[in-house]
Every structure is written in structure tokens, then in C-alpha cells.
Amino acid sequence: ADAFDEQCDYLFKAVLVGDSGVGKSNLISRFSKDEFKLDSKPTIGVEFAYRNIKVRDKLIKAQIWDTAGQERFRAITSSYYRGALGAMLVYDITNQATFVNVEKWLHELREFGGEDMVVVLVGNKSDLGQSREVEREEGKGFAEREGLCFMETSALQNLNVEEAFLEMITKIHDIIS
Numbered sequence: 518a519d520a521f522d523e524q525c526d527y528l529f530k531a532v533l534v535g536d537s538g539v540g541k542s543n544l545i546s547r548f549s550k551d552e553f554k555l556d557s558k559p560t561i562g563v564e565f566a567y568r569n570i571k572v573r574d575k576l577i578k579a580q581i582w583d584t585a586g587q588e589r590f591r592a593i594t595s596s597y598y599r600g601a602l603g604a605m606l607v608y609d610i611t612n613q614a615t616f617v618n619v620e621k622w623l624h625e626l627r628e629f630g631g632e633d634m635v636v637v638l639v640g641n642k643s644d645l646g647q648s649r650e651v652e653r654e655e656g657k658g659f660a661e662r663e664g665l666c667f668m669e670t671s672a673l674q675n676l677n678v679e680e681a682f683l684e685m686i687t688k689i690h691d692i693i694s
């Protein structure tokens with residue numbers, strides 16, 4: 518354990534869900550390593566990344582889980598969600614089908630996640646405005662009806678990525694502290 522681990526106030530688990538190809542893995546790598554891959558390939562199995570951050574004077578170790586390719590087989594098991602305090606539900610603003618499926622993912626989150634789970638709805642690929650199929654207001658409206666936080670992001674251009682994760686982590690912190 519490094520020095521941060523010893524001083525760490527909280528360890529949070531959060532998961533990313535959403536259809537394959539929406540940009541989950543790139544959002545995680547942007548947040549945890551400030552990296553983006555143009556041709557990222559799905560890997561098999563569950564993977565996670567860490568990022569240490571300070572929120573409201575507390576040291577938080579955020580453990581972010583990635584479905585790592587299993588979303589296409591609808592094979593995500595309850596262990597993926599177990600203990601998760603937060604979730605990012607991601608769709609692609611240039612792909613209407615991924616937004617339609619948000620409902621299915623939310624259902625799964627509510628079935629397997631805890632009651633207090635903080636859910637942030639994320640419309641990713643905001644840099645591709647010319648190919649937009651889902652209006653910002655549609656995403657925002659859905660989030661408001663379902664009581665979710667909402668943000669449009671670009672993992673490619675690093676827009677709002679930090680903000681989306683920070684919003685989720687801050688909300689989790691406020692619930693458990």
C-alpha cells in the first residue's frame with residue numbers, strides 16, 4: 518500500500534454500464550490515466566481502474582469497474598454491481614439505439630444495485646455534434662424524470678469527463694458521510 522492508501526478516508530466502488538461502443542472504456546481511461554484510444558477493442562472479463570481524489574477535504578480512492586466487453590452478451594452478473602455506490606449509465610449521442618437501451622440498463626441497475634446508488638446518465642461523444650441522433654434535451658428530460666444526474670461528455674476531447682466522475686463521487690461522499 519502506498520502513502521495514499523494509508524491516509525485514504527473512503528474506498529468507493531462505481532460501475533459503468535451502457536451498450537457496447539458508447540465509450541465506457543475510454544471514459545474510464547480518460548478519468549484514471551488521461552488516455553484515449555481511437556481503436557479500443559473490447560477485452561473479455563471485468564476490469565477496473567483506480568483514481569485517488571480529494572473531495573470536501575476527504576481522500577477518496579475511487580474504484581471504477583468496466584464491463585470490458587460483456588455488455589454485448591448481456592452476461593453482466595450481479596457480482597459486477599455488488600457493493601457499487603455509484604453508476605455511470607452511458608449512451609452515445611450519435612446512436613439512438615444506445616439511448617433507447619438506457620431504460621433497460623437503468624432497470625438492471627435498480628434490480629442489482631443498492632437503493633442509494635448514485636446514477637449519472639452520460640451522453641458521450643459530444644464532439645460529434647454533426648452526427649447527433651439524441652438531443653441534449655431528451656437526455657436531460659429522461660434524467661430528470663428518473664431522478665438521475667445528467668451530463669454530456671466527450672472522452673475524445675476530454676470534455677466534462679472529470680466533471681461527470683466528480684459529480685458522482687461527490688454525491689456518493691455526501692450520502693455516506
Ligand code: GDP
Nearest residue numbers: 537538539540541542543554555642671672673
Ligand atoms: P465501450 O465499448 O463502451 O467501452 O466503448 P469504447 O471506449 O471502447 O469506445 C468505442 C469507440 O468509440 C472507440 O472507437 C472509441 O475511440 C470511440 N469513442 C469513445 N469515446 C468517444 C468520444 O467521446 N468521441 C468520439 N468521437 N469517439 C469516441
Ligand code: MG
Nearest residue numbers: 542559585586
Ligand atoms: Mg469497453
